[in-house]
Amino acid sequence: xxxxxxxxxxxxxxxxxxxxxxxxxxxxxxxxxxxxxxxxxxxxxxxxxxxxxxxxxxxxxxxxxxxxxxxxxxxxxxxxxxxxxxxxxxxxxxxxxxxxxxxxxxxxxxxxxxxxxxxxxxxxxxxxxxxxxxxxxxxxxxxxxxxxxxxxxxxxxxxxxxxxxxxxxxxxxxxxxxxxxxxxxxxxxxxxxxxxxxxxxxxxxxxxxxxxxxxxxxxxxxxxxxxxxxxxxxxxxxxxxxxxxxxxxxxxxxxxxxxxxxxxxxxxxxxxxxxxxxxxxxxxxxxxxxxxxxxxxxxxxxxxxxxxxxxxxxxxxxxxxxxxxxxxxxxxxxxxxxxxxx
Amino acid sequence: xxxxxxxxxxxxxxxxxxxxxxxxxxxxxxxxxxxxxxxxxxxxxxxxxxxxxxxxxxxxxxxxxxxxxxxxxxxxxxxxxxxxxxxxxxxxxxxxxxxxxxxxxxxxxxxxxxxxxxxxxxxxxxxxxxxxxxxxxxxxxxxxxxxxxxxxxxxxxxxxxxxxxxxxxxxxxxxxxxxxxxxxxxxxxxxxxxxxxxxxxxxxxxxxxxxxxxxxxxxxxxxxxxxxxxxxxxxxxxxxxxxxxxxxxxxxxxxxxxxxxxxxxxxxxxxxxxxxxxxxxxxxxxxxxxxxxxxxxxxxxxxxxxxxxxxxxxxxxxxxxxxxxxxxxxxxxx
Numbered sequence: 001x002x003x004x005x006x007x008x009x010x011x012x013x014x015x016x017x018x019x020x021x022x023x024x025x026x027x028x029x030x031x032x033x034x035x036x037x038x039x040x041x042x043x044x045x046x047x048x049x050x051x052x053x054x055x056x057x058x059x060x061x062x063x064x065x066x067x068x069x070x071x072x073x074x075x076x077x078x079x080x081x082x083x084x085x086x087x088x089x090x091x092x093x094x095x096x097x098x099x100x101x102x103x104x105x106x107x108x109x110x111x112x113x114x115x116x117x118x119x120x121x122x123x124x125x126x127x128x129x130x131x132x133x134x135x136x137x138x139x140x141x142x143x144x145x146x147x148x149x150x151x152x153x154x155x156x157x158x159x160x161x162x163x164x165x166x167x168x169x170x171x172x173x174x175x176x177x178x179x180x181x182x183x184x185x186x187x188x189x190x191x192x193x194x195x196x197x198x199x200x201x202x203x204x205x206x207x208x209x210x211x212x213x214x215x216x217x218x219x220x221x222x223x224x225x226x227x228x229x230x231x232x233x234x235x236x237x238x239x240x241x242x243x244x245x246x247x248x249x250x251x252x253x254x255x256x257x258x259x260x261x262x263x264x265x266x267x268x269x270x271x272x273x274x275x276x277x278x279x280x281x282x283x284x285x286x287x288x289x290x291x292x293x294x295x296x297x298x299x300x301x302x303x304x305x306x307x308x309x310x311x312x313x314x315x316x317x318x319x320x321x322x323x324x325x326x327x328x329x330x331x332x333x334x335x336x337x338x339x340x341x342x
Numbered sequence: 343x344x345x346x347x348x349x350x351x352x353x354x355x356x357x358x359x360x361x362x363x364x365x366x367x368x369x370x371x372x373x374x375x376x377x378x379x380x381x382x383x384x385x386x387x388x389x390x391x392x393x394x395x396x397x398x399x400x401x402x403x404x405x406x407x408x409x410x411x412x413x414x415x416x417x418x419x420x421x422x423x424x425x426x427x428x429x430x431x432x433x434x435x436x437x438x439x440x441x442x443x444x445x446x447x448x449x450x451x452x453x454x455x456x457x458x459x460x461x462x463x464x465x466x467x468x469x470x471x472x473x474x475x476x477x478x479x480x481x482x483x484x485x486x487x488x489x490x491x492x493x494x495x496x497x498x499x500x501x502x503x504x505x506x507x508x509x510x511x512x513x514x515x516x517x518x519x520x521x522x523x524x525x526x527x528x529x530x531x532x533x534x535x536x537x538x539x540x541x542x543x544x545x546x547x548x549x550x551x552x553x554x555x556x557x558x559x560x561x562x563x564x565x566x567x568x569x570x571x572x573x574x575x576x577x578x579x580x581x582x583x584x585x586x587x588x589x590x591x592x593x594x595x596x597x598x599x600x601x602x603x604x605x606x607x608x609x610x611x612x613x614x615x616x617x618x619x620x621x622x623x624x625x626x627x628x629x630x631x632x633x634x635x636x637x638x639x640x641x642x643x644x645x646x647x648x649x650x651x652x653x654x655x656x657x658x659x660x661x662x663x664x665x666x667x668x669x670x671x672x673x674x675x676x
Contacts, residue, residue: 040600066596128557
């Protein structure tokens with residue numbers, strides 16, 4: 001971290017005005033540009049040609065059914081995971097925290113595994129049972145971790161939260177392995193595939209379903225930055241400055257967890273976004289959460305959309321799981337940045 | 343049964359017919375030349391000694407490579423289990439893998455794990471005289487090898503390999519005739535399908551071997567390699583992913599739209615669901631209305647455990663595919 005938590009208002013405003021539009025433009029270009037890139041050549045004039053019936057217009061179908069939902073899903077998942085990463089790192093006062101640290105993704109994965117293994121065939125407007133079950137799993141994990149964090153303290157112990165989350169993560173991972181072990185080989189393959197992340201949502205239904213939760217979470221994120229600045233230094237100091245620490249912690253925990261649950265149920269547990277993007281953005285814009293949070297969300301969106309373009313074109317017609325791309329690009333890039341910084 | 347005609351003749355020394363010259367039969371039963379005793383030269387004692395050595399070696403090698411016929415077979419490969427039963431060797435199968443469910447007789451047999459979790463202790467306790475393992479089970483092979491248990495190593499291959507494998511297995515368990523008959527039945531059935539579909543158009547076919555139920559996510563299809571691809575081609579289809587030399591691959595909805603399959607065949611390895619659930623799952627494809635198969639209502643959801651087992655029932659799968667692809671030439675009633 002390059003500077004303290006609370007920068008002077010003018011500096012923050014200047015950084016906000018410079019960086020947020022830049023990252024916003026990058027994200028916008030990614031979302032607009034990604035649907036234009038692909039292995040199948042499509043003509044834009046034909047895509048928007050209203051005279052052709054949609055059922056006969058393959059270019060429009062490729063654009064509106066295959067590519068645009070993917071780009072939007074990538075932007076939503078990327079923004080959510082990156083912002084949740086920032087919030088968790090501040091809440092737990094741990095730079096290694098990720099949206100998956102507290103077991104949300106493991107709970108989500110367990111739900112998805114159960115739905116796949118027990119072949120739940122229900123679906124509601126494009127949202128499959130696997131997506132629904134993974135979201136229910138994430139809520140279960142959040143509830144357990146929260147109950148544990150509250151059980152031994154009247155307040156809200158972030159240490160207990162961290163320990164409970166890490167333990168729950170391992171426990172759920174063991175359950176996931178057990179469920180996978182019981183599944184037959186074709187289902188085991190599908191569960192493995194789910195764990196690698198997939199943004200080919202084939203329509204807007206799943207995005208619309210996860211949007212309200214993400215929107216609520218982002219409203220909470222908009223309220224949090226100033227308090228997170230104080231909280232990320234010291235809870236007592238924050239309390240002495242008039243921050244209602246318990247309330248901030250609760251809002252941060254629930255909003256980031258819910259957003260993570262929604263993102264994971266939409267795109268699977270796509271790794272690295274929640275840790276790389278926040279750190280990368282901090283290296284560029286400083287540590288003030290008022291700038292970091294929106295910048296990370298925008299850059300996370302752009303980064304995941306770009307990774308997904310690579311995922312669907314690199315080995316076409318074979319699809320590479322996007323989680324592999326984020327890890328392959330993100331890991332070495334982040335290490336290079338760390339080394340370069342010194 | 344003489345030693346020479348005992349099935350495949352694993353390096354058994356046979357007597358030269360009408361001559362005194364020795365010959366060794368190889369695995370396929372054809373003769374290989376053997377050193378001829380010298381007619382002239384040193385003392386007859388040497389010639390006698392050489393003959394004795396050859397006889398002793400032959401006896402030893404015979405004892406090593408031609409074990410008694412297996413009577414307690416453990417099969418860890420469902421397709422081989424099916425083949426054993428179809429050849430009439432079912433009574434010799436002592437245990438099967440946890441994935442085996444056909445023929446119904448296997449329900450009563452002990453289970454000894456499967457591809458990733460073979461139960462070595464249980465296999466050993468059954469005192470098998472032949473264990474059928476999959477080619478990738480190298481650890482299991484090493485452990486059973488240490489216990490000197492004979493192995494038959496199997497690997498899935500192309501569709502043509504099904505009949506070849508059946509002949510080989512028949513020879514290995516001393517039922518070469520049964521193996522040949524079963525293989526010939528399969529090849530005749532394939533030839534019959536080919537003959538019926540001769541000259542017919544080849545609809546562009548996408549063979550889906552998995553996807554997320556209720557949505558078009560994680561679509562896993564057959565590439566241009568392996569027995570499922572061969573089945574599509576045999577059944578008179580042209581695999582739209584035939585150019586990708588992989589057994590299976592994940593494809594995006596964009597790729598499905600771009601490749602424009604005329605027919606989609608989707609395999610489910612379970613029992614068919616209730617009719618309304620089936621209709622709902624089939625309707626999932628309506629999300630891609632531009633795909634010719636969807637437009638023409640040619641999306642076939644096939645259910646059954648046999649669909650992915652490259653055993654004798656592969657004939658049924660081939661016929662089912664052919665009926666889906668060419669309903670006019672292969673009526674469902676036949």
